[in-house]
Amino acid sequence: MYFCPTCSNLLLVQSDGAQQQLYCQTCPYIYPVVKTIVQRKTLDRKQVDDVLGGDDAWANVDQTEASCPRCEHDRAYYMQIQTRSADEPMTTFYKCCELKCGWQWKE
Structure with a gap:
């Protein structure tokens, strides 16, 4: 998932024939996709709180x-x-x- 650097909303994928781009529904930001984007992020799990103390x-x-x-x-x-x-x-x-x-x- 990518987010708009201007308004922080989620960027959506739009296909324009052979070219794809990421665009924002809220503002006019457009990011042209020129190569395959692959990015992995491992999420850190929260520590479990001991509710009994x-x-x-x-x-x-x-x-x-x-x-x-x-x-x-x-x-x-x-x-x-x-x-x-x-x-x-x-x-x-x-x-x-x-x-x-x-x-x-x-x-």
Whole structure:
């Protein structure tokens, strides 16, 4: 895709017999195509945001009695976050208190 250097709109292809040109629909800009245009650009992906706050989110949370599904430890850290609409109940996220496990799950 090429954009107009004057107004920044997308340039369209117009065929005039044997010659092709890129033209702007908004302003009178025309770019004659004299050879094949091939240009590749790799897009950089955005970093995924951790909506739960990453490891820092678990720094100051409370503990409760909850059985870990992985190691059966009887205590877990927990936090509640409103992940759906306001009329839906909050989602409870758990993290196993056992340092060797650290399994995370939600209810």
